[in-house]
Amino acid sequence: MASRREFLQASIVALALPITAQAGLSTAAAASDSALRVIPLYKAIFDERFPASVAFGAEAHSLGLSAYSIRGDITDLWFHDLDAQWKKKPVAVAGLTEQGPLFCLERLAWDHGMRVVYRGDHRYLPSDAIEHTLTGPEGALRQAALLENDGWAARVAAILARLPEGPSAPAKIAVRGRAKAPAHAEPEDLISWVIAPVAGARIMRQA
Amino acid sequence: MRIPPGVSEKDFSEALRQFEEAVGKDWVFTSDEDVAMYRDSYSPFWGEPDELVASAAVAPDGVEQVQKVVRIANTFKIPIYAISTGKNLGYGGSAPAYSGSVVLDLKRMNRILEVNEKNAYCLVEPGVSYFDLYRYIQEKGIKLWVDVPDPGWGSPVGNSLDRGGGYLLPQFRNHFDSHCGMEVVLANGEVLRTGMGALPGAKTWQEYKSGFGPWIDGIFSQSNFGVVTKMGFWMCPAPDSYLAGTVTVPRYNDLSPLIDILGYLENTGCTNGMPFFGSPLLARGPLGQGGPVPDAELTALLDREGGPDPDAMDAYAAKKDIPHWSCTVSFYGGPKANQGNWEFAQEKFSAIPGAKFSFGGAYKLPLTPEVQAKFNLPQFGIPSLQMFSIGARSETNPTPGEGHIWFSPIIPRTGEAVFEANRVFRAAAKELGLPVPTFSLPTCYWERAFIFLFGFPITHDVETNKKNRAAFRKMVAIAAEHGWGEYRTAPAHQRAVMDTYSFNNHALLRFHETLKDAVDPNGILSAGRYGIWPKHLREDEKV
Numbered sequence: 055m056a057s058r059r060e061f062l063q064a065s066i067v068a069l070a071l072p073i074t075a076q077a078g079l080s081t082a083a084a085a086s087d088s089a090l091r092v093i094p095l096y097k098a099i100f101d102e103r104f105p106a107s108v109a110f111g112a113e114a115h116s117l118g119l120s121a122y123s124i125r126g127d128i129t130d131l132w133f134h135d136l137d138a139q140w141k142k143k144p145v146a147v148a149g150l151t152e153q154g155p156l157f158c159l160e161r162l163a164w165d166h167g168m169r170v171v172y173r174g175d176h177r178y179l180p181s182d183a184i185e186h187t188l189t190g191p192e193g194a195l196r197q198a199a200l201l202e203n204d205g206w207a208a209r210v211a212a213i214l215a216r217l218p219e220g221p222s223a224p225a226k227i228a229v230r231g232r233a234k235a236p237a238h239a240e241p242e243d244l245i246s247w248v249i250a251p252v253a254g255a256r257i258m259r260q261a
Numbered sequence: 262m263r264i265p266p267g268v269s270e271k272d273f274s275e276a277l278r279q280f281e282e283a284v285g286k287d288w289v290f291t292s293d294e295d296v297a298m299y300r301d302s303y304s305p306f307w308g309e310p311d312e313l314v315a316s317a318a319v320a321p322d323g324v325e326q327v328q329k330v331v332r333i334a335n336t337f338k339i340p341i342y343a344i345s346t347g348k349n350l351g352y353g354g355s356a357p358a359y360s361g362s363v364v365l366d367l368k369r370m371n372r373i374l375e376v377n378e379k380n381a382y383c384l385v386e387p388g389v390s391y392f393d394l395y396r397y398i399q400e401k402g403i404k405l406w407v408d409v410p411d412p413g414w415g416s417p418v419g420n421s422l423d424r425g426g427g428y429l430l431p432q433f434r435n436h437f438d439s440h441c442g443m444e445v446v447l448a449n450g451e452v453l454r455t456g457m458g459a460l461p462g463a464k465t466w467q468e469y470k471s472g473f474g475p476w477i478d479g480i481f482s483q484s485n486f487g488v489v490t491k492m493g494f495w496m497c498p499a500p501d502s503y504l505a506g507t508v509t510v511p512r513y514n515d516l517s518p519l520i521d522i523l524g525y526l527e528n529t530g531c532t533n534g535m536p537f538f539g540s541p542l543l544a545r546g547p548l549g550q551g552g553p554v555p556d557a558e559l560t561a562l563l564d565r566e567g568g569p570d571p572d573a574m575d576a577y578a579a580k581k582d583i584p585h586w587s588c589t590v591s592f593y594g595g596p597k598a599n600q601g602n603w604e605f606a607q608e609k610f611s612a613i614p615g616a617k618f619s620f621g622g623a624y625k626l627p628l629t630p631e632v633q634a635k636f637n638l639p640q641f642g643i644p645s646l647q648m649f650s651i652g653a654r655s656e657t658n659p660t661p662g663e664g665h666i667w668f669s670p671i672i673p674r675t676g677e678a679v680f681e682a683n684r685v686f687r688a689a690a691k692e693l694g695l696p697v698p699t700f701s702l703p704t705c706y707w708e709r710a711f712i713f714l715f716g717f718p719i720t721h722d723v724e725t726n727k728k729n730r731a732a733f734r735k736m737v738a739i740a741a742e743h744g745w746g747e748y749r750t751a752p753a754h755q756r757a758v759m760d761t762y763s764f765n766n767h768a769l770l771r772f773h774e775t776l777k778d779a780v781d782p783n784g785i786l787s788a789g790r791y792g793i794w795p796k797h798l799r800e801d802e803k804v
Contacts, residue, residue, distance in 0.1 A: 137396075162414070
């Protein structure tokens with residue numbers, strides 16, 4: 055019998071949206087981006103309780119990333135995976151979650167020379183609107199306009215899968231898009247994020 | 262770069278250079294980005310000029326380096342502030358009590374020095390987190406449990422020195438009480454060992470607490486008299502089995518005999534798990550989970566001048582056919598003993614007419630992952646971060662904050678005290694414009710007293726934070742007027758809380774200050790922590 059996590063992985067494959075090739079990268083953008091190094095993502099975290107987050111995970115999976123599901127609690131992910139991994143070698147993780155998981159992972163990552171290098175606040179508004187406020191590498195934010203369209207969560211995954219590496223002063227942009235209001239018991243805002251190693255940042259805990 | 266108050270730029274530069282010699286250049290942090298890591302994520306002064314912040318940080322890797330750092334700090338009169346893992350969120354986090362202090366970050370001191378399975382104790386350094394100790398025990402197959410707080414990302418040393426609590430058997434839940442022996446670096450750089458540790462080659466440092474002569478360990482908790490560099494803890498041998506059961510009682514006034522009987526059962530060792538109170542009628546779960554907003558009729562009953570009328574509450578409960586109170590008790594031990602104790606507990610609770618019981622299950626330990634999912638993991642010595650998924654925006658929490666600080670008064674272990682505290686705090690919350698709790702039930706960390714825990718939200722809005730700070734201090738004062746003292750608080754409020762412990766013209770604080778002047782004449786260690794200020798800062802009223 056499949057474990058719960060294996061079942062969810064199967065669900066993600068089934069959900070794989072036909073966005074991959076059109077994930078928002080215009081031909082011109084793709085051409086210029088091909089010269090950039092992108093941050094290799096170890097895992098993409100999604101919260102299986104929230105459809106937008108599941109869509110993020112599905113797209114991440116279809117892009118070849120390892121998608122990991124949580125239900126708001128990152129304890130298992132951190133204790134059984136990231137803690138040991140980060141002590142061996144800090145690796146980047148991305149997610150579309152509520153604030154709690156990001157809050158915990160950000161602080162745990164500090165001791166491993168890692169920082170939040172990208173953050174997106176996605177806030178549902180009345181009348182089926184959603185506001186996306188993104189802070190991160192300018193190169194990534196060029197794609198922000200794509201979030202105005204349907205399937206914003208999957209597009210976020212595509213943006214994060216190609217987040218440029220290297221130091222750059224973070225830029226900030228806000229765009230509005232269309233999205234159905236969240237169902238009852240879903241959060242009114244989700245946060246997309248990438249935590250990655252930063253050159254020169256102190257490492258306090260090692261294997 | 263920020264300079265500590267009262268220190269010249271020249272002296273600070275030289276001190277930093279000597280800190281680098283002592284611990285290595287890589288472990289002295291002065292850049293704005295690195296020092297920002299030590300901001301209190303839950304600061305009630307977030308973004309304001311009065312926010313407590315560090316000037317720099319130093320991270321030694323052992324007691325010898327701590328001694329060097331302390332001596333350097335003494336030479337140049339640099340205020341330093343020791344932290345272990347810096348996760349004391351809700352009670353101050355990693356920010357110093359005296360703004361501009363250099364944080365002494367002990368996180369690199371993360372050695373587990375000993376875990377003795379036979380005699381059930383451990384000896385650890387300050388940088389060892391609960392997760393680290395749990396992983397060590399699991400990987401080595403040691404049959405011991407560690408009593409963890411919730412969340413579990415802090416350290417045994419840090420949490421116990423702040424007198425935090427946990428979830429296992431009573432002798433382990435009070436984390437400071439369960440420690441046995443410590444090693445301390447004093448302000449003059451000398452190393453002191455307490456208890457049996459003062460006997461060279463002692464064989465019982467982690468087995469016999471008080472050693473010989475005055476038992477001084479307590480002065481290093483919630484204080485600034487030394488830097489603790491090692492601490493021993495008694496651990497719980499992994500129990501064989503677990504059993505839980507819940508008793509419900511129908512009437513409003515049944516809370517008093519419910520608490521009294523529970524007290525008897527706990528104090529005689531019948532129930533040894535942490536009990537949890539709930540209220541099916543008022544929709545508070547056994548872990549304090551809140552339910553839907555009460556209806557208008559219930560609100561009116563609770564808001565009655567002078568407190569609810571028991572007869573009216575009973576009529577309401579009868580109409581809803583819902584009992585007023587519940588208490589979940591649990592047992593760790595052999596399966597027959599657990600069952601026998603649960604039967605005895607039911608016999609005792611049955612003295613309350615209408616008491617009903619539900620069996621919560623009996624389980625062999627360790628729990629399987631499937632069964633674990635049903636429980637609060639700290640009750641099984643398993644650290645967790647699940648708490649951070651609470652507090653997210655929801656129907657009952659439409660405006661989540663950026664954190665919280667805990668208002669946590671200690672009240673007597675009686676029903677009368679619970680009723681009175683609810684009446685007083687409900688009225689105070691309304692007057693202060695705070696969210697009014699439906700009915701607050703106490704938490705049972707401590708064996709002989711109750712604690713009430715109210716989270717004051719922290720936001721990133723200056724005006725809201727100002728209002729909440731003032732309200733917090735007012736609540737502290739109201740609690741003190743009724744004989745309920747805070748047990749622990751964040752640096753932002755430590756002076757205000759210490760002011761309430763004013764017996765005999767603040768004799769306790771004056772005693773603390775006498776000790777402080779004797780053991781730390783230059784006042785370099787954690788100035789201001791728990792309201793204890795060094796002489797030069799008291800006299801000038803600089804703080």
